[in-house]
Amino acid sequence: MRLVVVGGVAGGMSAAARARRLSEDADIIVLERGGEVSFANCGLPYFVGGEIQDEAQLLVQTPAGLRASLGIDVRVNTDVVALDPSARTLTISDENGRSQLTYDHLILSPGASAIRPPLAGLDSPRVHTLRTVPDAVALKAATRGAATAVVLGAGFIGLEAAEALQARGIRTSVVELAPHVLPPLEAEMAQLVRDELLRLGIDVRDGVSATSVEKGAQNDVVILSDGTRISADIIVLSVGVRPDTLLWEQAGVSCERGAILTDEMGHTSVEGIWAVGDATASADLVTGARRPVALAGPANRAGRLVADAIMGRRGHALPSLAGTAIVRVGELTVALTGANRRALDDAGLEYHTVHLHPLNHAGYFPGASQIHLLLHFGSDGRVLGAQAIGNDGVDKRIDVLSVAIKAGFTVRDLVDLDLAYSPPYGSAKDPVNMAGMMACNVLDGTLTLWHASDIDDVLATALVLDVRSAAEVAEGSLPGVLNIPHTELRDRMGEVREAADGRPVRVLCASGVRSYLAQRQLVHAGFDAANLSGGMLTLIAGLGARASQLITTN
Amino acid sequence: MRLVVVGGVAGGMSAAARARRLSEDADIIVLERGGEVSFANCGLPYFVGGEIQDEAQLLVQTPAGLRASLGIDVRVNTDVVALDPSARTLTISDENGRSQLTYDHLILSPGASAIRPPLAGLDSPRVHTLRTVPDAVALKAATRGAATAVVLGAGFIGLEAAEALQARGIRTSVVELAPHVLPPLEAEMAQLVRDELLRLGIDVRDGVSATSVEKGAQNDVVILSDGTRISADIIVLSVGVRPDTLLWEQAGVSCERGAILTDEMGHTSVEGIWAVGDATASADLVTGARRPVALAGPANRAGRLVADAIMGRRGHALPSLAGTAIVRVGELTVALTGANRRALDDAGLEYHTVHLHPLNHAGYFPGASQIHLLLHFGSDGRVLGAQAIGNDGVDKRIDVLSVAIKAGFTVRDLVDLDLAYSPPYGSAKDPVNMAGMMACNVLDGTLTLWHASDIDDVLATALVLDVRSAAEVAEGSLPGVLNIPHTELRDRMGEVREAADGRPVRVLCASGVRSYLAQRQLVHAGFDAANLSGGMLTLIAGLGARASQLITTN
Structure with missing residues (x-):
């Protein structure tokens, strides 16, 4: 049996290696257009920046190494120029010219190409x-x-x-x-x-x-x-990138907006042809939408699953994807999983959002830093998406939330997650637990939120109650706020009643914790009260350029 | 309504604070035997060692602060000396002597005491x-x-x-x-x-x-x-510690081996009395066994849920616990979740175990270090327990696995987890994905393992094939091994056949990766072949003191 894999990075090479581990008999050939296979494409920017110093470190595998350890015939600088699916034959082009190559199974892992917008001058050598x-x-x-x-x-x-x-x-x-x-x-x-x-x-x-x-x-x-x-x-x-699929589409492989369509086992519309990686359309775990996902992890794992299917292993369908992604920016880690507002709106899903700024680990242990965490969840409590930014511990919380999304967990389940706690690593109530608690409070009406997007309405119609200390307020607050520190609110409720004069009360503090305590007291006292999600921290970020106009110092 | 909470740390204080957020009307009194409430008990060793320098940092909350922000009556240095459940009355003892205190609801959060074994001399002031x-x-x-x-x-x-x-x-x-x-x-x-x-x-x-x-x-x-x-x-x-429950048991609160029994909402056998924290018995998520779990996280979260129940919020049962725990030891992080061998054996569950030593992040990115990871899983594939040790990234993998256990995931689900990948944070195939892949291989027969516990049988009856390089073998291997580097095995299969002489072949390498490739080739060549789980790294650790006798250098 001959297996030909087109594309020797990520999904393609994972498929080839797995196929060999399952079969010593198969004739496995990998065709790679470029000069390298299994290179560290995610490491390229770090090589440019100098954190990865040696070019050789980017070459995770070499054709010679793959031949020695796995008996795979890896052919670099080899392009596929034609496919005849009825004859199961590829026409390939390499330094020796053109030739034919037959296959029993063909795995397409062509990846994606950089989009080149039609700008004048983009042909500059710079x-x-x-x-x-x-x-x-x-x-x-x-x-x-x-x-x-x-x-x-x-x-x-x-x-x-x-x-x-x-x-x-x-x-x-x-x-x-x-x-x-x-x-x-x-x-x-x-x-x-x-x-x-x-x-x-x-x-x-x-x-x-x-x-x-x-x-x-x-x-x-x-x-x-x-x-x-x-x-x-x-x-x-x-x-951006665009799936590199023109040749395959022309040969009859079904595509949608340029992305190869496969069934749940990774098989395309053409018998004997499979596809994995950036060039394929994947189902979104939250919304069900199909789209190409250019991520190394899903590509690698899909390659393995397709090899299993080809080699007759009991089926394990390609999973829907949470689209979990992460990037380091300076001293920050930025990560997200699941759906964002745009995807939720496109899918017509109703959702709530909470913002919080918990510490990555116990505050009394040296080196604690804030994690800025956002959670989207449905009216039924289902966890839909999360985003987090901070210096440390961001990757852990997003990974935990990605598993929660895959499990179909609700925000109530997040409250119960049994996460590892010791002062250097977390808190007895982990940020993920806290996000779940806040979301439960929203769902059961204990916590009513207002957001940066409500700012004009709030300023026009409500009393803004700032429950931070006078010193914090002096460093910047919204116009016309009433300032009563949260610890004084029980004794000064009359001042609120007078200032509100029948209007709703919109509370805020630095991060949303103290104002939540205040909001509970206000609700008990009969006010229409809501708490600013994420406090001034999130408001300022959410207002963007408007923040400098609206937030004034005393 | 008066709520009295006995014990002002972790679960007790969480319950009191949550109760206030749900009700401004309740009269909330917290009785604490010691001189502090809400102190950082998990931080005490770091204060002794000097990482936490200031004693004040250990005091997360003070009675005065709790009164100001939450209106809670916190009474330190106050002991409960008697309970009359029929009259809903406590007898308390403080600096003013004894007095009576009635309650509508009572939450017991007495914690646990250090076990003092009956050793002569333990009364020493040292x-x-x-x-x-x-x-x-x-x-x-x-x-x-x-x-x-x-x-x-x-x-x-x-x-x-x-x-x-x-x-x-x-x-x-x-x-x-x-x-x-x-x-x-x-x-x-x-x-x-x-x-x-x-x-x-x-x-x-x-x-x-x-x-x-x-x-x-x-x-x-x-x-x-x-x-x-x-x-x-x-x-x-x-x-060790022992639940501090004698007084309550004597007053009629049902206990089992000293731990307070509650229903799924945290209510004890006595009307109006609830219990949380180290003094209570919790159900194990994997085995269902009931036992006290002395962990801060579950105690804090249970306090919140019990307050919800008392204040009439829609029910959210106390969760079964994965018992996730973590400790820093020198430069290592050590963490575990779910059941260990002993718990699985006690519960009569059948299970398999895989060991692996993946890097915490992409090997080509500077600073990668090994994670030593162990996964227990059932014959049905269910994830049962995990343990991990390493310099970095251990907490993340154990947290991910704890969520997987809570979700009832199988090892196939671990393969599909969509975890955040970028070179500083992980690998395209995360250690958790890898553990799932290995476990799937075990379940479908692709990978057959042998373990340190099989060592005597292996040495007596099998050919041990060491597929590391000659230089690695020279630094220490088992007696009588045949050494063929894995890249040479396809060409030297005849040597194996001769040396095995009909015996099974037990393969090993440093960590189990190369020997897996070798094992697949051996199986294809018709051998009864098995791969050492976790390689020499795990074997040496598993042999403990015997390692120095068995492992010899050439």
């Missing part, structure tokens, strides 16, 4: 992408002597590239068409990432597009839609 | 326990001028105390009656902890008991059952 080891080597070489760089696209890889360039002493700008960096994040989370980019010295241009590149002798100039001109010795194009 | 802030202050004071210490009991707190004392320059011994330190761990995991304790300079005496303490003028001497005499300026008693 324009780089960052998808392969040669890309990374070329970009790193270009950093020598470079003073300025523009990264087009502030997604995960764009930000990693920007940080790498900035770390090499290059004045770097990132340009993002979407209203904020890391578009999958909610705005109030992305603002924290923006702040960190600025702290690193990176120039952030969001909500604006590049319209052209002016090629010059000394450097290029990137022209933005708002007229800004940014000089650039280096331009990195990182505006 | 003997300390470490349960309260005054205990910690006294122990820290005793470290000044002390040169030697003995910690009796190598459980979680015992090891934290030993490390704290050693960090203060005191020559410290730990004595543990069980065969190994941290008795809930499996032996092959505990050995790694033992090695770390020795690296810290701590003298480890396991599998031996203290028989008496000889009190002396200069110092005491601890006498062990093997006759050893250890001088000690300080003795820390940490051999």
Whole structure:
């Protein structure tokens, strides 16, 4: 039996290796268009930035090593130029010219290509992408002597590239068409990432597009839609990827918006042809929507499952994906899992959101730092999505929440999670437990929230009660607030009644904890009271540029 | 309505605070025997060791602060001396003498006391326990001028105390009656902890008991059952805790082996009396066994749920517990969740075990370190328990596995977990995914394992094939092995056949990865082949003291 795998990275190589472990007899051939297989594509920005110093470290496997340990015939610099599914034959092109290769099973793992928008000047030699080891080597070489760089696209890889360039002493700008960096994040989370980019010295241009590149002798100039001109010795194009599937679609493999469609075992519409990885459409665990997910983990695991299916192992369907993703930005870790507002709105799902800022571990243990955590959940309590940002412990909470989403857990289940606690690692009530408690409070009516998006309505119609200390309020608060520290509220309820004069009371504090205690007292005293989700921390981030107009110091 | 809470730490204080948030009307009184409430009991060893420098940091809440923010009447140094359930009346004793206190609802959160074994000399003033802030202050004071210490009991707190004392320059011994330190761990995991304790300079005496303490003028001497005499300026008693329930049991509250029994809402056998925390029996999530679980997290969360029940919130039963626990030992993190071998054997459950040593994050990213991971799972694939040890990323994997256990996941589900991956945080195949893959291989027969416990049988009846490099083998291997590096096995299968001479082949390498590839080839070639679970790393740890006899260098 001959198994041919097209694409020797992530999903493709996982499939080939697993197939060999299940069968010593199979003839396994991997065809890779590039010069390397199983390279560390997620490590490329760190090589550019210098954290990974040796190019050899990026080559996790070599063709020779794979032949020795697994008996796999790995052919690099080999392109597939035609597929004849009825004859189960590929036409391949390599240094020896064209030839035919037959297969019994074919696994397509072609990955995705960088999207190249139709911008004038994008053919400049100063324009780089960052998808392969040669890309990374070329970009790193270009950093020598470079003073300025523009990264087009502030997604995960764009930000990693920007940080790498900035770390090499290059004045770097990132340009993002979407209203904020890391578009999958909610705005109030992305603002924290923006702040960190600025702290690193990176120039952030969001909500604006590049319209052209002016090629010059000394450097290029990137022209933005708002007229800004940014000089650039280096331009990195990182505006997204597109499944690399034209050839397969033309040969009759069913695709949807360019992504290969498979059944739940990874088999395409054509007998004997399977597909995995960035080029395929995956089902979303929360919304059920089908879309390509360009993540290494799901690709690797799908490769293994498809090999199982080909080798006749009892079925294990390809899972729906929570789309869990993570990126390091400066000293922050930024991670998300499940659906965001946009996906929930697109799917027509109703949901609530809570924001909290718990410490990563016991506050009395040295080195505690805040985690900014956001949780979306349905009216039935089902956990739908989560996002977190902080210095430490972010990856753990998002992983825990991704498992909770996969389990179909509700926020009540989050309260009961039995997470490892000792002062260096967490708190007796872990941030995930806390998020569950807050969400339960919302569902049973104990906690009523207001959000940054309600700001105009609140300022127009409600009394804003700020229950922080006078010193905190002096450093900045909303206009016209009544300030009563939460510990004095029981004795000063009359002042609230007078100031409210029949209006609702909207409470706030720094992070939403003290104001929750106040809100409970206000509700008991008969007020229509709601608590600002996530407190001033989340409000300021959620208001973005408006914050500096609205928040005034005394 | 009056709510009286007995015990102002963890579960008790959580219940009181939650009750106030749900009701401004309730009269809430907390009675605490000690001088502090809501103190950081998990932080006490770090105060002794000096990482937490200020005693005030241990006091998370104060009676005055709780009165101001929550209107709770907190009475410290107040003991309960009698309970009359029919009259719903407590007799309390404080500095003003005895008095009566009625209640509508009573929450018992008395905690547990240090077990004091009947050893001669244990009344020495050099003997300390470490349960309260005054205990910690006294122990820290005793470290000044002390040169030697003995910690009796190598459980979680015992090891934290030993490390704290050693960090203060005191020559410290730990004595543990069980065969190994941290008795809930499996032996092959505990050995790694033992090695770390020795690296810290701590003298480890396991599998031996203290028989008496000889009190002396200069110092005491601890006498062990093997006759050893250890001088000690300080003795820390940490051999376990016992629920503090005699008074309640005598008043008619049903207990089992000293632990208060409750229904699923936390209500005891007596109307109006509820109980939470270390003094109660909890159901084990995996085995269903009922036992007291002395962990802060479950106690805190139970307090909240009981307050909900008392205040008439819609029910949310107290959860069964995975018993997730974690401890830092030197540079290691040690954590476990779910059932261990003993609990599984006691429950009569059949299970398999896999060992693996994956890196905490991508190997090509700087700073990767190994996680030693063990997974128990049932023949039906259900995840039953896990233990992990390493420098970094251990807490995350154990938390993920604790959620998986709560979800009732099988090892197939572990394969599909969508965990956050980027080079600084994990791998495309996370250690938890890898554990699931190995376990699936065991269940479907792709992977057959042998363990350290099979060593005598293997040496007597099988050919041991060591597929590491010759250089690795020279540094130590089992007697009589055939060494063929895994990359040469396909070409040298005849040598194996000759050496095996009809015997089974038991393969090994350093960690079990290369030997798995070899095992697959051997099975295909017709051998009865099995792979050493966790490789030499786990074998050496599992053999313990026998390792130095069996493993020889060439």
